[in-house]
Amino acid sequence: MxxxxxxxxxxxxxxxxxxxxxxxxxxxxxxxxxxxxxxxxxxxxxxxxxxxxxxxxxxxxxxxxxxxxxxxxxxxxxxxxxxxxxxxxxxxxxxxxxxxxxxxxxxxxxxxxxxxxxxxxxxxxxxxxxxxxxxxxxxxxxxxxxxxxxxxxSSGNSLHRRGYRPAMGTAPLKESLAAALVQLTGWSGEVAFLDPMCGSGTLPIEATLQALNIAPGLFRDATSQGFGFQTWPDYDKNLWQKLVAEAKKRQKAELGVPVVGCDRDLDILSDARTNADFSGVAEHIEFNYTDFADIEAPADSGILICNPPYGERLGQSENLAPFYKLMGDILKQRFKGWTAYILSGNKALTKCIGLRTARKIPIYNGSIPCQFLKYEMY
Structure with missing residues (x-):
């Protein structure tokens, strides 16, 4: 050992x-x-x-x-x-x-x-x-x-760099953080999944990879990047190839529920589609050009995860309070039967949502202390 x-x-x-x-x-x-x-x-x-x-x-x-x-x-x-x-x-x-x-x-x-x-x-x-x-x-x-x-x-490059993300927007979530947020919701592919502000697509892609049981290390194995242990003197190539083959056999072919990512920026949506294509899950994710104000629930129930701007990393100077109030109104009016999660690094703004939280999970987005807020929509 x-x-x-x-x-x-x-x-x-x-x-x-x-x-x-x-x-x-x-x-x-x-x-x-x-x-x-x-x-x-x-x-x-x-x-x-x-x-x-x-x-x-x-x-x-x-x-x-x-x-x-x-x-x-x-x-x-x-x-x-x-x-x-x-x-x-x-x-x-x-x-x-x-x-x-x-x-x-x-x-x-x-x-x-x-x-x-x-x-x-x-x-x-x-x-x-x-x-x-x-x-x-x-x-x-x-x-x-x-x-x-x-x-x-033993890893070489950081494991959060899966190798499927050639296109990135401004201040994207790390793949490892996106995977953690999905795990915290308990989503496993049995109900619909929606990211209404998906950016370059990291959340819906990581959710789909988890639900289809696709090992994240397979992307690195398929490139010349490799892992640290593969250049060690005791590297067992046959063992590694066996484990990779077993991982590929464990993948699921179908989801059976909608996974949707939306954004109002056509260029960033194009990046999301490129990343989904590189990750091999493009056929399982629907990317829509939609403003948050026009969002509709794609099913009667599901999990919504949203990483809205909170005025930190992107340097927004505009007042985001009206947008946070709009988020709360839309969730209340259009997402009955859903569970919504919002990642926010601004407690004052989250008060503007106007909904009662079922749970508050402290989490860091890089160096920014945040809360992952859970809302049960009845």
Whole structure:
């Protein structure tokens, strides 16, 4: 069994812990911006292939003392790096955290890199090159007090970058956050789904991928991007190909309920259709050119998720209060039998909706503290 740490967005730790348990991880413990767990190599591959919420899956290889730069260097130099990379591999080091004497991440990363390549030079007479863009082996070092946790990044690029989204509008939701919002609603493809302000389509696409049981890692496998573990010395290609084949067999062919995304911007709607096409779910999603004021329910019941502007990231200067009141009026008049969810980072604006919330879930959209508000429409 190997010790791992999944990095996740702040506020999603508990939800990510549930997902990891469902994927077969052992000893799952949510922490701050991450979840620690244990698994074997097969499960590590499965989690990278199937997990929708984490950014990265880090595999812990050692804990070393790091009272200062010299102690860190000796601790890193004492690890047998031949187990993890050869001089023919490129490497990159990312450092996080700090203590009193190691408070500059660039210096910390440099000490780690020097210790590794000095060991290689001593043993082999040659050393790994640094490649900060696409390294064969990404090493993560996290400083806390006088201890450094040394990990290998098994994911490579962040898992939220699925690989299906070539077209993005302004301030799009991360795919992992969109997946989390869908999971928080409990939607599983049994009732209609509507995003009345869908932008580049991330919410309806992530909802459809979940409902059709399509593993998010399949998009990356189909590109040259790959995963971090695929360049490790112990990479089991046959095992990976078997897991990918099994994942493809588990996909569902049909939904049976409408999934609809609407927007009043034709260009951004074109982006949404492009992204749905890249993700292979275009035939399951109906994208409509519709202003919010003209929205109609596509079924008698369903789940509506809306990520309206709240005057933060897009820099709106206009008064959004009338629009929030309009949202409340339309939900009340046209969506009886539905459950609506609104993501908002502006509490004053949400009061203008004028509806009683059934639940308020604190969540972060990047660095913006938000609330995911649930409304039962009777």
């Amino acid at each position: 190997i010790n791992c740490f999944a990095t996740v967005a702040r506020g999603l730790e508990e939800l990510a812990a549930q997902e990891l348990e469902q994927l077969g991880a052992a000893g799952v413990e949510p922490g701050f911006c991450g979840v620690s767990f244990r698994c074997d190599r097969t499960r590590l591959y499965i989690i990278n292939l199937w997990a929708r919420l984490p950014f990265r899956i880090l595999v812990t290889i050692s804990h070393v003392p790091c009272r200062d730069g010299e102690a860190l260097y000796h601790g890193i130099h004492g690890i047998d790096w031949d187990r993890y990379l050869s001089p023919g591999h490129t490497l990159a080091v990312k450092a996080t955290g700090k203590n009193q004497r190691l408070n500059h991440s660039h210096f910390t990363a440099l000490q780690v890199k020097n210790a590794i390549v000095d060991q290689q030079q001593d043993r082999h007479g040659e050393r790994s090159d640094v490649d900060t863009e696409y390294p064969d082996v990404q090493i993560n070092v996290h400083i806390k007090d006088n201890k450094a946790t040394v990990s290998l990044d």
